[in-house]
Amino acid sequence: MVSVTNLTKTYGSVNALNGVNVQVKESELFGVIGPDGAGKSTLFRIILSLLLPDSGEVEVWGFDPVKDYRKIRQMVGYMPGKFSLYEDLSVEENLGFFATVFGTTIKENYHLIKDIYQQIEPFKTRPAGKLSGGMKQKLALSCALIHKPKLLVLDEPTTGVDAVSRSEFWEMLQKLKKQGITILVSTPYMDEASLCDRVALIQKGKILDVAAPSEVVAGFDGKLFGVSGGNMYHLINACKSFEGVESVFPFGEELHLTFKDRDDHSEALMEFLRGKGFDKLNIRLIRPNIEDRFMSLMSSESFHE
Numbered sequence: 001m002v003s004v005t006n007l008t009k010t011y012g013s014v015n016a017l018n019g020v021n022v023q024v025k026e027s028e029l030f031g032v033i034g035p036d037g038a039g040k041s042t043l044f045r046i047i048l049s050l051l052l053p054d055s056g057e058v059e060v061w062g063f064d065p066v067k068d069y070r071k072i073r074q075m076v077g078y079m080p081g082k083f084s085l086y087e088d089l090s091v092e093e094n095l096g097f098f099a100t101v102f103g104t105t106i107k108e109n110y111h112l113i114k115d116i117y118q119q120i121e122p123f124k125t126r127p128a129g130k131l132s133g134g135m136k137q138k139l140a141l142s143c144a145l146i147h148k149p150k151l152l153v154l155d156e157p158t159t160g161v162d163a164v165s166r167s168e169f170w171e172m173l174q175k176l177k178k179q180g181i182t183i184l185v186s187t188p189y190m191d192e193a194s195l196c197d198r199v200a201l202i203q204k205g206k207i208l209d210v211a212a213p214s215e216v217v218a219g220f221d222g223k224l225f226g227v228s229g230g231n232m233y234h235l236i237n238a239c240k241s242f243e244g245v246e247s248v249f250p251f252g253e254e255l256h257l258t259f260k261d262r263d264d265h266s267e268a269l270m271e272f273l274r275g276k277g278f279d280k281l282n283i284r285l286i287r288p289n290i291e292d293r294f295m296s297l298m299s300s301e302s303f304h305e
Contacts, residue, residue, distance in 0.1 A: 001028075001061060001150075001182050002023070002182075002184065003023055003024075004020055004021060004022040004056070005021055005057045006019050006020075006056040006057070007019070007020040007053055007056035007057070008053065008054045008055045009039075009042050009046065009053050015205045016042040016205050017039050017053075018204070019206070020056070020207055022043075024184055025198075026182055027180050027181070027182055028177075028183070029177045029195075030183065030184050030197065030198055031186070031187060031193055031196035031198070031199040032044075032185070032186040033186070033192075033201050033202065033290070033294070034186075034188065034203050036188060037204075038202045038203050039202055039204070039205040039206075040156070041186070042205075043186075044153055044184070044186065046058060047153065048153060049066065049069035049073065060072050060075070060151065074147070075150045076149050076150070076151045076152075076153060077149035077151070077152045077153065078153045078155075079143075079144045079152075079154045079157055080155050081157070081159060083136050084140075085139060085140060085143060086128060087127060087128050087129025088127055088128075089127065090124060090126060091124045091126060091128060091131070092106075092124040094128050094143060095139070095143055099146045099147070103147075104146065106146065109145070112148055112179070113141075113142045113145050115172070116138050116142050116145075116172055117138070119135075119138055120142070123135065133165065134161050134162065134165030134168070137157060137158070138169075140157075141157070141169075149181065150181065151182045151183075152182070154173075154184070154185040154186070155186050156186050157185065157187075158187060159187075159188065166189075170195050190290050190294065193290045194213045196213060197212065198211060199211070201216065201290075201293075203294075203297075208298070209293070209297060213290060216290055217288055217292075217293055219293060221296070222259070222262030223258070223262060223263070223285060224256055224257070224258055224286050224288045224292060225256070225257045225264075225284065225285055225286065226256060226282075226283070226285075227239060227254055227255040227256075227257050227269075227281070227282070228253060228282045229279075229280040229281040230278040230280060230281070232250060235255060235278065236255060238272075238278065239269070239273070242272050244261070244268065244269070245257060245260070246260040247295065247299055249295055251291070251292075254282075256288075256295075264285070266283045266285075269283060
């Protein structure tokens with residue numbers, strides 16, 4: 001459905017996209033995962049014909065976003081990261097406006113947005129700018145769906161909303177996928193990656209890995225240890241000074257740590273840290289997650305090359 005081949009885009013001296021290759025299948029919930037500035041929005045805007053690439057090829061159902069942008073825009077629903085609806089128009093007026101732009105009506109495709117819109121319908125006369133973050137999110141999604149798109153593109157849709165709204169939003173995406181809509185979504189939240197069929201990990205304009213979430217985690221090489229006890233800042237520095245440590249990153253209330261030879265040197269590290277004055281230590285073998293794999297790929301030599 002979406003094919004991206006050797007895509008590049010620069011802004012001055014910044015390589016926003018550097019030889020990106022991505023294939024999105026029909027009826028797939030595909031996630032592009034990476035921190036702010038990784039290139040997610042630039043990739044989406046090129047796919048949507050809102051930006052011109054420097055080089056490379058993009059196809060959406062065989063159409064070129066540059067030459068066939070009118071056709072693509074009729075088939076795609078887009079929800080940008082920043083709330084971009086008309087804040088002085090009411091909920092109902094916004095939805096009606098976008099339906100009219102695409103030559104349809106609210107009634108014609110109401111079945112598609114029913115489960116979403118019913119949650120905000122009690123506030124249909126309220127100006128969009130007066131809605132809460134979660135309600136704005138639902139309205140924006142309804143407007144992106146009102147013309148029954150084949151592809152739904154969502155650029156960091158859950159940024160800035162509460163945890164409950166985030167959970168509800170992903171439940172909505174799963175229902176939309178069952179209706180045959182292909183969904184391309186970006187997020188900086190690693191925990192949302194597990195909710196996708198496949199993900200592309202991106203950083204500094206480069207794709208680090210493309211696979212199902214479980215396959216991404218399975219690619220983690222070696223053993224991972226959780227280290228806790230004592231002042232976090234001093235504990236990180238002490239772990240880094242241990243000769244056998246390869247990487248150490250803070251994760252919540254503990255550190256995630258790997259050794260250079262991918263083996264278990266936890267006992268030696270424990271003794272070393274006790275010698276540094278840490279007497280309430282806990283070092284345990286833990287299972288890696290997608291964020292651990294992401295950090296591992298970022299620190300690999302192949303990425304820095």
